[in-house]
Amino acid sequence: MEKGYTMKLKKLALIIGIIITLLELYFIFTIKQQYKGVYNITFFLILVLSQPIWYSSLFKNKPSLFKLIYIVAITIAIPIGMYYSLPKYSYEAGKKIIEDKIGDNKEVNFVSYGYDKSTIPTTDKGKSMFLNHRVYYYEVKLNDNSTFFAIEPSNGQVKEVEKDYWSEK
Secondary structure, rough: OOOHHHHHHHHHHHHHHHHHHHHHHHHHHHHHOOOOOOEEEEHHHHHHHHHHHHHHHHHOOOOOOHHHHHHHHHHHHHHHHHHOOOOOOOOHHHHHHHHHHHOOOOOOEEEOHHHHHOEEEOOOOOOOOOOOOEEEEEEEEEEEEEEEEEEOOOOOOOEEOOOOOOOOO
């Protein structure tokens, strides 16, 4: 009887582990879309993809309480770490900052760039394990004139860029 119960518990733990891993992968995908290349998610991706191995090793040989606590702690720490290491502003939040800077009396039209052109490199950022040396980049059409902006994702600082960064590339 106890052997059947243990097998069910192992299967349940593995299923829960897979569900948690899939949810975390969805969270990573969402972060990658919202933070458009300024956030380096690789560290967390490696941890998340290795979780099924941890869950399957949980019941190999003799289960231990220490191993269980360790794996549960890491499982909880990964999404918390992702959340607290995100920059303050997403790409869409940067658009709102620009709209507020320009003012309500003008119609603001953002030119859509592909994923690879929605950021530009910068050298004036401090060291960070999770933030790439990039800022959000926007082209705004105002009365048929183009204006270019860069937004620092950590603090929302707006810089007007003199000319189109990508026209020279």
